[in-house]
Amino acid sequence: MSNRLFQGVIHQMKDAVDRTFGVIDENFTIIACSELGRIGETVASFTLTANDICVNGGNTYKSVGTSQGANYIVFVEGDDVLASKYASVIAVSFANIKFYYDEKYDRGNFIKNIILDNILPGDIYLKARELYFNSDVSRTVILIRAIEKHDVSVYDIIQNLFPDKSKDFVININETDIALVKETKTGIESKTIEKLASTIADTISGEFYVHVVIGIGSTVDNLKDLARSFKEAQQALEVGKVFDTEKTIISYDNLGIARLIYQLPTTLCETFLKEVFKRGSIESLDQETLFTIQRFFENNLNVSETSRKLFVHRNTLVYRLEKIKKITGLDLREFDHAIIFKIALMVNKYLKSNPIKY
DSSP states (O other): OOHHHHHHHHHHHTTTOOSOEEEEOTTSBEEEESSGGGTTOBOOOOOOOTTOEEEETTEEEEESSSSTTOSOEEEEEOSSHHHHHHHHHHHHHHHHHHHHHHHHHOHHHHHHHHHTTOSOHHHHHHHHHHTTOOOSSEEEEEEEEEOSOOSSOHHHHHHHHOOOTTTOEEEEOSSSEEEEEEEEOTTOOHHHHHHHHHHHHHHHHHHHOOOEEEEEEEEESSGGGHHHHHHHHHHHHHHHHHHOTTOSEEEGGGOTHHHHHHTSOHHHHHHHHHHHOSSSOGGGSOHHHHHHHHHHHHTTTOHHHHHHHHTOOHHHHHHHHHHHHHHHSOOTTSHHHHHHHHHHHHHHHHHHTOOOOO
């Protein structure tokens, strides 16, 4: 928020308040004051709870707004009842001014409202014109999620990586998630965006030892579709958490059949598994067998190549495949059966992730 805006209001109030008053920031530095010579001074730090009034060092203090850990605090000279009243009235005035300023002029807040669906579609372009915002460029939402607790500010790291606030917007979603709304070239390839996301992840983990996973939404060419791109980035992370646990970068455009399975009702998934495994449960397959199946799929159902990679005789692998056929009724050497089994494994994995029941 512009310090000049605070100073302008203080200038208008100066004749009505017969005391020295002003605003300090989170570093307890005076950023606006009725006595211009005091701007830049630092006052002794103290603890101020939201909605409370504090008297310290001959001044009365009141936070601007009602949130805990407010960014700005009003101070008024004196420790009497009148100073308290002055501080309360001035704090309310500045809180309203700050709200108006954030709503009308803060582009980051505008973008956050769009991706979180907190603004009506019809109001998006009206607000964009007020902010002189270029609404017809391509943008992609990249969602960065910290996996473990940490003392490093991932938000600040990403801000430093993308300092051009007129094109790229870094938005704090919650304690773990930070959204980067990145302006991109028209027709940009998904591999280019994935490479950028990989650079972000490598920088955060390599220099600051914080492990993150990154979801990438589709590239959109208008503001109203940013909310869709953000939801896609969220879904990419959720689907990746189930099906691609080893991946750091998950792109919505590359989710494939996992996206479809993730959207299925759990009752339908359970019915599918019962239908596929009529002879025996999927749980009856031991880890060695499941590992063999995985390698068989990775080698495109090629028996000779799979046995070579597993360091087993070809007949041993054939025996294992026959055992699977006996248990499940599916011959993985047949393409159609292999597809059914592959989907069944993914459905089983999805159900074990405890999805929301429909």
